[in-house]
Amino acid sequence: MSTIINVIYVIILVCVAWQDYKTRIIRNKFHIIIFSLAIVQMLLISEYRITDRLIGMLAVSVPMLLLTLLIPRAFGGGDIKLMAASGFFLGMRLILCAMILAIIAGSVYGIIMLKNRKRDRKDQFAFGPFLAIGLSIAAFWGNEIVSWYLKIQH
Template sequence: MAFLDQNPGLGYPLAAGLGLLVGSFLNVVILRLPPRLEWQWKRDAREVLEQPDVYDPPPPGIVVERSHCPHCKRVLRWYENIPVLSYALQRGRCRGCGARISLQYPLVELLTMLLFLVCVWQFGFGWQGFGAMVFTGFLIALSGIDLRTQYLPDSLTLPLMWLGLVAASDNLYMPVKPALLGAMVGYLSLWSVWWLFKQLTGKEGMGHGDFKLLAAIGAWVGLKGILPTILVSSLVGAVVGSIWLAMKGRDRGTPIPFGPYLAIAGWIVFFWGGELIDAYLRWGLG
């Protein structure tokens, strides 16, 4: 790690390559995890309700099954799976059936690469930089899943929270106490808003996954980062959500996933929360 810190000309290309590879894997998680969870829920429900088993083959797994075209089901060869490059060489189309490949693939790969570069630029190539990459990867996967399905799976939010607390146990970014309080206050703050809204309107204004995601972010940004995360996510959500509704011609009653806004805000606060708080205090007191 010290060698990479002393030789950034080697370290940054390695981080960029790792980001592309991880981004390719995150695409698999975003696309395959929700169907796998739904399939498992149906199996569990039939077992609890004591219904007879039905033939229901599982969707492709996340690790074992090879990538394939979602249209013609043709298994992709290794040279068709090179992040970004394969998409560009194939002009965004399947080599077999010619169907258009979703732009999500190169976008997630490039986004992961860029954010991983920010991680090592901000924290270096040691454990802090690695932890920042882990945090970033989880947020990208959760944002992609929420955008597609409006669901934030416990199988991602809860490990992200525990990883933040484990990092705090070694004082990687902060001591344990601020991380624990951040997780607790993060969950309770959004839960309280949800509970009050439900009491007043009889409707649920957000999903429970949002509480858990903010708890997970709180374990990484600490207690002081919770309020900035909520404020930044609300601002980003108001701006981006309004633009999206206008572009789609939808009204304000249309459900909008809040997880990506929390993820964007949490990522910003994780890297620059101290600077944001200092700037706010200077502006507020000035």
Template sequence: MIDFDTMIIPDGLNIAMFLVCLVLMFVRQMSLVDSIIGMFCISLPMFLLNLVIPDSFGGGDIKLMFASGIALGWKYSLLAAFIGILIAGIYCIYLILTKKVDKKGHIAFGPYLSIGIFIALCYGYEIVSWYLNLLM
């Protein structure tokens, strides 16, 4: 909610999340390789995109996906980012259609990523299994 108000995710919150995610990595018995790949599979492309297109993502959003990747692993980090982007995209379409913001406006992206992270943590296995069953 801080991101909604200030467009900033404080480093203290990201550090706290990093520590919680370290514990979750062990509780969920994640492999170290999955966790390391999870840390970078979303945060690194976000960082690189931010270098090419300045202010496309905030540093807090990048750190949020980095920290959550430890607990999620690469599969569920991708799922969390997809869900966050989908929800934020739907909200942005609503804002543009109702003319509450123009195309160059910015939104707080962290809350939508957080929703995606929560859903991926709670229901990631079921969502991925359901999706893979659609393909077979």
């Protein structure tokens, strides 16, 4: 059941990534669908407690919001809401893993674009596709990634 729910989640993320890439807007319907899917997941699979989901909902989205208040347009509102809904879906550990993976993916893209002179340092790009990459990887392999990381830290 967990795999089926994760596949549905990734299909939604593919739609989010495509829409954000094309329009730089992530529609609220996607956030609502992800949040609803998280509730279904919580009722069917009791892997994460509600407290972990609530912390996950805030762990990345609040820092993103604060950063955007300090640096306007650092993140779009859709990115912030996507991470809040996904934090409720994934829980605290996996949303942190997803954000790190998204930052790595976005950084690699940015470096390649700068190196090939396709973008300037001040240019903005849709971050939703990179969030979708990080979230998708975390949904399927996040626990293994976090366990590996914690193992190499000891």
